[in-house]
Amino acid sequence: MIAVELILERLARGRSRLPLDAELQREDPSEEGETIEVRLSGELTVDDMDQRILVHGSFEARQMVHCDRCAREFELVTTPEIEVMILKNPTRGEDPQDEGGDAWVIHQRSGVVSLDEPLLEAVILADPQKILCRDDCKGLCPRCGCDLNVSSCDCVIEELDPRWSALKELKE
Numbered sequence: 001m002i003a004v005e006l007i008l009e010r011l012a013r014g015r016s017r018l019p020l021d022a023e024l025q026r027e028d029p030s031e032e033g034e035t036i037e038v039r040l041s042g043e044l045t046v047d048d049m050d051q052r053i054l055v056h057g058s059f060e061a062r063q064m065v066h067c068d069r070c071a072r073e074f075e076l077v078t079t080p081e082i083e084v085m086i087l088k089n090p091t092r093g094e095d096p097q098d099e100g101g102d103a104w105v106i107h108q109r110s111g112v113v114s115l116d117e118p119l120l121e122a123v124i125l126a127d128p129q130k131i132l133c134r135d136d137c138k139g140l141c142p143r144c145g146c147d148l149n150v151s152s153c154d155c156v157i158e159e160l161d162p163r164w165s166a167l168k169e170l171k172e
Contacts, residue, residue: 004040004115006055008088008108011048018044020059026120030066038063038123044082053086054103055115061123068131069139070147080126084118 004022020042028034042059058081065076083103104118138148146153 004119006046006053006086006113006115008053008086008111008113011046011053013048016046016048018046018055020044022119024116024120024123026063026124030068036063036065038120040119040123051088053088055084055086056082056103058082059119061126063123065131067133067137069137070133070149071140072133072147072149074133076127076131078123078126078128080119080122082115082118082122084115086113 004020004024006018020040022040024038024040025035026038028036039062040059041062042057044055044057044059047054047056058079061078061080063076064073066073084106085103086106086108088108104121106113140146141148141153141155143155144153146155
């Protein structure tokens with residue numbers, strides 16, 4: 001696992017670029033206890049504004065996931081956006097949420113700031129609600145389990161439950 005870190009003492013004043021080439025791990029939402037490797041690439045913008053540092057931009061995330069319909073493994077590519085505010089000398093009683101708006105807020109006086117957690121959160125938020133290998137995925141046959149994208153099966157389609165017949169009449 002290659003971490004994404006920002007060394008505050010080495011930052012140039014003003015605007016600079018942070019190359020992003022890392023591999024992080026996240027929990028697999030479909031398999032409890034399993035992890036997924038996420039490959040991050042791109043470039044983020046770093047704005048050093050004296051007591052505040054803003055890290056922002058979009059990047060590419062690649063991860064091997066399983067289709068929700070056919071269970072086939074495929075590479076999901078997303079372009080998450082991130083905004084992280086690093087406060088160097090926060091004052092007492094300052095509410096960190098007031099400073100960053102929708103941005104992640106990190107209080108750090110010096111040293112190294114890990115961006116792993118905000119990057120992973122951005123990746124998770126960019127995932128589609130329904131993960132499909134392709135838009136027209138037919139899924140699996142509910143009777144025999146055949147992958148309907150590859151071949152058709154000979155299963156007999158049962159008549160609808162009679163309780164739903166009134167809805168069918170509305171359609172016709």
